[in-house]
Amino acid sequence: MDRRALSLLLVAVVALAGVVNATVFAYRWIQGTVNISGPGYATGAACTGFYSSADQSDIDLPSAGTNYNAPTYGTNTITVTHGDTVCQWTAGSTTYRLYESIEVTIPVTVGSWYIQDFYGFGYKGDASDPTVYVYFRVDQAVSGPLSEAYLRIWKGTDSVRLDLMSHGATTSAITLLPGEALRLDLSLDASSEGTATFKVGVYVTQESGEAPSP
C-alpha cells in the first residue's frame, strides 16, 4: 500500500466515524446574560413594594400602613418584619425604601377581628413612568384555626377582597399610576387557639391583562 492510499483510507475511516457520531443528536442552545442593578436604579414595575407611611414618615406616597405596630389586645401588638429593599430613593438626607416582602404577626384572641391598614403597597415613579398592574394571589392558603380570612385591598375608596382560604385565588388587575398606593386590611374569624399562617404573592406587571400563571 503506498502512502496516498493509506492516507485516503485514514481520512475515509475518520470521516465515516464522524458522520455516524453526528447523527445521534441535533443540537440547539440558549446563551443568556443577566444584568442585575441595585435598588437605586429601579423604575416602573421594579419600583413597587411594601411600605408604611407611619414607619417612614414624609415618604412621597399616600398614607398607608398606619397601624403597622398597633396593639391588638392587652400588651400584644402587630409586628411586621420586611424582606429586601427592591427600590430606594433619597429625598433631602433621608433614604426611603420599598420592600419586596413583609411578614406580619398579628396576635388575636378567639373570635372575629378586623385589622385595618396594617401595611401599604406603593408605586414610586415620575409621571413619565408606565402604568403598572397589580395582582394579589394566595400562594399558600391559611393553615391553622381560622374559619374565615379575607385580605381587603383598598385603592382610595375602592376595594377588592381576596379569600385567603382558597389556594390560588387571584384578584383582578389593580391599576397603579406612579405615586399611587394600596392599603391592606385583614378580616378573620378565629375559631380556636393556635397559629395561622398564609402567604400572599403580589405580582406586578407593566403589561395589562397578563395575569400570573400558576
Add this chain to the structure above:
Amino acid sequence: MITRARVAYTALTLAICVPLYVLNPWVYVLKPGYTYAVDVVSGRPVLAVGVECAGFVLPAALPQGVRVAPGEVLCRDVRGREVFESLRLYVDTTAGVWVYPTVAYLYVSTSRAIYLEVVVEKPTRYVNLTAVLRDTRGRDTLLAVSLGEYGRYRVPVSVGSSTYAITLHLEARRPARDTFRVGIYLATPSS
C-alpha cells in the same frame, strides 16, 4: 516495509484528521431537516433522526427588560414563523423576584418519537434562575430546569409538532452580572 519517512507521514495524517473528526459533528448537526447515516452493509442512506424542524420561535412581544438575538433561521413552524437554531438572551433588571412569561418558544416537529435532553452547560453563579417549559396546548408544565447548577433533564416528545413556552423565574439579591448556557439535544430513544 515501514520506513522512517512513512511513519512520520502517517502520524501527520492522523493529526490533521482528528481535528476534522472533532469539528465535523458540529457542522453536521446544525443542519435542519432529516439527518441521514450511511448504512454500513447496504451503503444506502438511512434516516437517523427524524427531526424535520426544531428550534426557537420568538413571541409576538417580549416581556419588559428582555432582549433576544436569534441565530440562524433553520425552517418555519406550522404557523409560518421562523425557527431559529440558537438564542442569545439578555435580561436587564433590578434585584428582586421576577417572572418573565414566554421569553421564547421551543418548537419541535418530528415524524418519529424522540426525546429532548436539556443540559445546563454553564450555570449561573450569582442569580437564582429557573426556566420552565410549558406545553402551549395543555398549559401543563413539562419541565422546570434550575439554571443555577449543572444538570441534565430528559423528556419524551411525541410525533407531530409541539410548542413549549419558556418562562424564566429570576431571583437576585444584589447587583450582579451573570451568564448561563443551556444546550438542547434532540435524539431518537436509544434501543
